[in-house]
Amino acid sequence: MNGLALGWIYVLMALGLTLIFGIMHIMQFAHGEIYMLGAYVVYYLTASLGLPLLTATALSMLVMAGVGLVLERFLFRRLKVDWSSAVVAATGLTLILQSGSVVMFGLYQRNIPLLAQGPFHILGSVVPKDRIVAVAGAVVLSLVLYLFLNLTRYGEAMVASAQNPEGAILQGIGPHRMSALSMGIGCALAAAGGTLAGSLFTLSPYMGLVPLVKGMTIIVLGGMGSLPGAFIAGMVLGLIDGLVPILFGAAWASMGPLILVIVVLVIKPQGFFGHAE
């Protein structure tokens, strides 16, 4: 039950990564750092300016989307040719952002205001309210994304572009715009994820690495470029993460996702819903 909240946060990461990869064909390894920075922006907005959490989160999403646009324009656009270079650039970026934030933010424990206080009794078990709010938030954002992709012209173009870059141009939207859009949305989602996680737990410059790995795992399971796949894979992963330690003991907790991934790949190398290469 509580794993659900974490699962949804990872799904947010996965959605962002899927978008970016689907459109730009680059694996944005520094996504974890965007997540982390999103949380820190909210910290500063709430602690220094005293803004309410919701406003701060919205602002942070905008800010990080902006950062994403800058990164796309100046860094990733030049590197689209060679995807391995892009991977390295992204990892270089990770290093810079991580150590930069250690230096800038200092080493002190930071906390964001709680999403909600107190417990919630449901079906005989107790769940803290803030987890429920987190899940709700993540679900809402995912729905918004879904609606955007299916109901707006830009959204449809993005879906088309992921499958066929020329198709998007026919719609009248240039590839650069597509990339910028995907990067912006992806980063906004990551910022939201970071904020949710930061509120449930605590902020640290290193908080981005684990969600990045989990996000990537979800992509492999669900199939790159497939959003419904990402949802389902996220749920499955959350379930596995929760059940394996209970059933088999903590030692196997880490092997759970790996074995799952192997099994899925052997059966269907493109993931649950992926397309053939």
Add this chain to the structure above:
Amino acid sequence: MQNRSSLGISLGWALAVILAIVSPLALSNIYWTSALTRILISVLMAASLRTVYLVGEFSLGHVGFMCLGAYTSALMTLKANLPFALTLPAGGFLAGLTALLLGYPFMRVKGIYFVILTVVTSESLRLLAFNWSDLTGGTDGLIGFPGAGSLSIPILGQVDFGGSNEYYYLTLTVVCASLYILYCLEKSRLGFTWLAIRETDRMAGAVGINVLKYKVINFSAACFFAGIGGALLAHSEQALSALEGASFGIMTTIYLLVYTVVGGKMRFEGPIVGAVVLSLISEFTRPVEEYQPMIIGAIAIVIVMLSPDGLVTIPKRVGLRRLRSFAPKSKAAAKPKA
């Protein structure tokens, strides 16, 4: 011309080897020797990482296999009292074997999927080592397991590899042998098959090459050497920990990747150069350690944007530029300047 270049290369290698041999004695300081030992190990890791690139894939999971090799060797010396001479290759074999088994499902997957897989694998292996406390000591880590032990060598007599200098030379020998093997593999028929697979995946299959089999062989070989590197690391300090931020985490993977690509992934010498140069830079920036990741990250981005094929190709490009400026204006071209 040909003779001069080959001579040049040989001289270059010879000089490097001589320096490598002489440095610990010249420095005569336990600390520097152990630092150099670590550099050698990262050279091996970077070179074996590049091997995977030969089939056109990127592995970000190398540290997982390093971890496997390290713990295998350490545990064997500790619990089974086996000598290092056995446990070192054992570590490599276990890593290679695991890679072989995982290779079959993994190598069906290409490009970015593969990269993600390797990252997940690496983290899972590390967590397995960490959580399996009964075997690996968990949070306490493994400290003080036996080192490399002693050996009787003709001429030199009884050599105790526990000592800093001795261990350095042992590492040097192992690393050089491994590099040589990797080099031979690359230039062999096998290596050409790998390159063929990288360049034209589908066509290679059409010509009857069992693509999957060769990819698996490649992956296993690369991970075998990762395991060896891990075992060397384990016994260098006789201390191991699988904790999150430590040697076997994602950061090390990232550093290895940076070393390889910054050095140059197209050429064999690339990772060697990259590992040495960047490790030395890390060493010299000890006073500003907080900024180290930033510096390395910045270097990575700069190199990738300006000189995507890495440091080793810079002289070539500089040479080409000089060429152009001396280009003759008439069609009766002069020979290109050396």
Add this chain to the structure above:
Amino acid sequence: MEGKRKVWCVFGIVVLLWAAFVMGNPGVSQGAAKTLKVGMIMPLSGPISIVGVGLTRAVELYFDKVNEEGGLAIGGDTYKIQLIAEDSKIDPTVAATAAKKLIHKDGAQFVFGSISPPEAAAIYQVSSKAKALHVITWIDAPGVPGDISPKKPYAVRLISTSNANWEMDYDFLRKTYPEAKKLFLVVPDVGLPIEKAKKLAEEKGLTVLGHEIWKLGVEDFIPYYTKALATKPDVIQAMNSAQAGFQLRTARQLGFKGVFISDSPLAPGIFLSIVGPEGSHDVITNGMDFTKATPSMKESMDRWQKKFKEPYFEDAPITWSEAEVFVQALKKANSVKPEKVMAAFDSMTAPGSFQTCWGPAHMGGAKSFGVNRVLVRPIPMTRLMNGKIEFIGFKMPAVE
């Protein structure tokens, strides 16, 4: 072909770099007669860097004080103390390399460090070979590899472990909350003597309902606290955790209204900031209330404010006091040789042998460890009630 020739040019560069490396380091630098080099290995980067950097700075500040006051007068010479800090990245291999650098390159004969047992063990492997003194600055549980022992003639530990606080915490609990009898333990997997805790609690009239063990690196405490709360305890004790604040928040979020004990030095101020005033009630901690800071602590706070821009790190007095004790031992030994300093430590077992910012201290531990190599100094106790910090006082920990 040209390309290949240029490649060897690159080799030339690499080789030159290597040569510079070699030439620029002509071997062990002899310690200057007037500088005492002390090394410190802490995780300066990585998730625990807050702690590592904070603890290092505290020692640095104390040595600054000593130097400003004229340096250390030992055997006719005056020494300026130079602290050289290295990063361990919580990795024992890195810690071992750092120890090698400090001892063999910088020439330090005294090494402070670190936080986790494998690091301490790895450091000792290096330092003992060079007969340098290892000051263990922190350890999670007594007797783990890495801790002091009679087999280790070159290690002292200048901090007591959290289990030594159990007695005073249970005593206070019984006195203040006589009806709260049912205790649940939430314990990290570091080797703490849980059975001893249970026995002690039972001797004091408490019933231990059970315990949950969590592994380091856990972020989400809900599963553990859900199980804890299912047993309906009156008191929950979060053992030895720097995340006790976060654990308290989890407990309160799940509806726990009872007493919460944290036996680590985590400061009450941090609890307040994480949990907020509604959850900050009935919390007993062994952290310090800085409104009641002793003069020496105040001095450390002043110095910190002057030198660093971050707010004062609440655990700083821990290593500040370790530095105080270290300097006093050097003075008693009247020598900068590790063996003599060890002998001085071994001799200072009478109460009041040392003066620390926490109060009078001495070396102890002979009954449990076989040698008196653990510093026994007063531990603070505070209570959080209705969002306010109440200082209870200092008590001596139960180190035999």
